[in-house]
Structures are given as structure tokens and as C-alpha cells.
Amino acid sequence: MNSLRRxxxxxxxxxxxxxxxxxxxAALLDPTRPGRFPTCPFRGLTGFDCPGCGTLRALYELTHGHLVAAVxxxxxxxxxxxxxxxxxxxxITGRSGPRVLPVWCARAVLAVVVGWAVMRNLPVFGGALAA
Incomplete structure (x- = not known):
């Protein structure tokens, strides 16, 4: 294994x-209870959900086997x-090799994240995508 792969x-x-x-x-401290973790600064400043809002609570639900609640x-x-x-x-298996992702891939990921952030804050979904 060469040094770059290592x-x-x-x-x-x-x-x-x-x-x-x-x-x-998240599994041990139950982020669904207020005061356990700090609130999202983006949500605190804007009132909107960021793409990561609800992540700790989703991890908590996943570790307790509640897939629907995590979603x-x-x-x-x-x-x-x-x-x-x-x-x-x-x-970890060294199969990925040292690669640089193409620019379009980074742009696509950014577009998906921004799209998710916008969609979850649209009233048309009635808060169904909100954290």
C-alpha cells in the first residue's frame, strides 16, 4: 500500500x-429532549431549516431502529x-485510490444540498420536510 492510499x-x-x-x-444523550445540544445557528438567525437540521435527531432514531421517524x-x-x-x-480497503472528483460532481452535490434546503422550507410541502 503506497503512502497516498495509506x-x-x-x-x-x-x-x-x-x-x-x-x-x-446522539444515541445516548437523546437530542429530542430540549437543552441537550445547542440549537442550529442558521435556524436561530433565519427561522429556516438548514440542510443539516434534524441530523442528530435522525441519528438518534436510526440507532433506536426507528427508520420512519429518522426520515x-x-x-x-x-x-x-x-x-x-x-x-x-x-x-478503508484502498479500492478508491487517489482521485480528484470532476467539477461537475461537486456542482451536482452542491445543487442537491441547496435544493434540499430550499424544498424543506417551502410552504407547499406543509412542513412535511422540516426538521
Whole structure:
């Protein structure tokens, strides 16, 4: 394994460890109870949900086996997690290799995130996508 792949695998393990720590904290501390975690600064300033609003509560529900409740809090996170797991597994096994994503890919991801942020704040959905 060359040094670039080793570094990529190390970064993947560190990222996975960070996500595991956040998930464990969310599972044990129940973010659905007020005062456990700080509120979203974007929501506090604007009154709108950001793309990440509801993520901790969705993680809490996922760790307790409540998929529908997790989707209720943040459907984007629930849809994104399987893709993240595949990318993570490829990185730790060295299968991903050092690649730079094309510019269009970064633009597509940004468009999806912005689209999600806008959609979840539209009144046409009646708050169904809100956190």
C-alpha cells in the first residue's frame, strides 16, 4: 500500500471514528429532549431549516431502529448514509485510490444540498420536510 492510499485509509478511519462518536453521543444523550445540544445557528438567525437540521435527531432514531421517524427528521441524511458507507468502505480497503472528483460532481452535490434546503422550507410541502 503506497503512502497516498495509506493516508486516504487513515483519513477514512478518522472520519468514521468521528461519525461513530457523534452517533454514540446522539444515541445516548437523546437530542429530542430540549437543552441537550445547542440549537442550529442558521435556524436561530433565519427561522429556516438548514440542510443539516434534524441530523442528530435522525441519528438518534436510526440507532433506536426507528427508520420512519429518522426520515421525518432528516430524509436527506437517511438517503445519503448508504452512499457514505460505500465510499467509506472503498477508502478503508484502498479500492478508491487517489482521485480528484470532476467539477461537475461537486456542482451536482452542491445543487442537491441547496435544493434540499430550499424544498424543506417551502410552504407547499406543509412542513412535511422540516426538521
Amino acid at each position: 493516508r486516504s485509509a487513515l483519513e477514512a478511519w478518522l472520519g468514521g471514528g468521528l461519525l461513530a462518536a457523534v452517533t454514540l453521543a 421525518d427528521y432528516n430524509a436527506f441524511l437517511v438517503a445519503f448514509l448508504p452512499f457514505a458507507v460505500v465510499v467509506w468502505l472503498r477508502a
